[in-house]
């Protein structure tokens with residue numbers, strides 16, 4: 350196995366457990382390498398850093414899979430996935446869960462979502478993509494999957510020299526399935542839906558709205574398949590209107606409302622939330638609860654300011670549309686906007702909206718997406734409920 354030696358002066362990040370090694374942290378590579386090979390990595394002083402896969406064409410040249418001198422083979426992946434499953438089971442995420450959350454499960458660039466008997470896979474780097482057959486075999490051994498599908502239609506793969514692809518990894522199966530969450534049912538299309546088909550990261554947060562929506566008129570924006578809004582109706586809201594820009598998401602959301610026999614309370618319409626919040630705000634429309642769950646506003650550090658402006662704008666308008674004492678339920682999944690920056694932005698929005706706010710709930714993604722301190726990209730979701738009063 351080829352050995353890689355790191356520079357003397359490098360960030361302590363790697364020693365502290367971060368699995369990524371950048372190009373400029375490598376002093377020398379002692380031997381031949383092919384992209385995707387497993388290599389053994391040493392610190393400058395000769396101490397073992399671990400074993401991982403290498404891709405000289407990527408800025409992150411190595412991602413460590415282990416800190417030990419252990420064999421990286423099919424069995425390694427089987428054991429890792431088994432361990433990841435044991436953790437989810439222990440925490441009660443049995444039916445649906447993010448089974449593998451990449452770096453946070455020691456499997457960099459691998460995402461596996463479990464939707465009851467179906468599995469959706471993303472292999473986002475070359476070094477993990479090579480192990481796809483072993484990963485699929487492990488899933489077949491641990492579970493009895495009705496189907497496994499890859500949603501590798503993700504641009505980040507191109508940075509690794511991989512193509513974008515989506516396909517069956519088992520015999521084909523109908524890709525529109527039904528999952529259960531918090532006593533409700535949702536259609537999920539794992540072939541055509543966004544990302545892996547469904548946002549499992551909000552599953553605990555959807556329960557957090559239970560007590561504030563009773564008897565309320567609720568407006569939800571950026572609803573996708575309507576999960577928060579259907580929860581609101583289920584938890585006793587008087588009326589719920591959900592808005593998404595995507596016609597297909599709105600069609601799916603209305604179908605989900607009907608599936609749960611809540612379509613007399615919750616309706617969905619296709620509209621641009623930015624335009625609508627502005628227009629309805631000006632018209633003086635009022636709600637008891639406004640819920641916002643926009644997509645990531647930036648993936649680049651250069652655009653953080655723009656993302657903050659976007660958050661400020663929608664949250665300010667959302668607050669203005671609340672009756673005195675109403676609740677704003679607001680999320681941010683932009684990885685580069687830190688929790689501190691997000692909360693600061695909400696406070697600025699409240700100030701400009703001439704409102705006083707009081708924190709009701711603040712949490713992150715559900716625990717099947719564990720956060721590793723020091724790996725910022727594992728702590729990406731911010732979920733906040735505030736009570737909003739006139740100033």
Ligand code: SAH
Pocket residue numbers: 543547548551570571572573574575576577592593594595598620621622623642643644
């Ligand atoms: N709340 C959802 C996830 C929302 S994902 C859930 O829990 O499942 C973000 C959604 O915002 C996507 O469905 C996307 O279509 C929608 N979106 C993006 N830009 C929008 C805009 N300008 N107006 C309304 N919806 C938008």
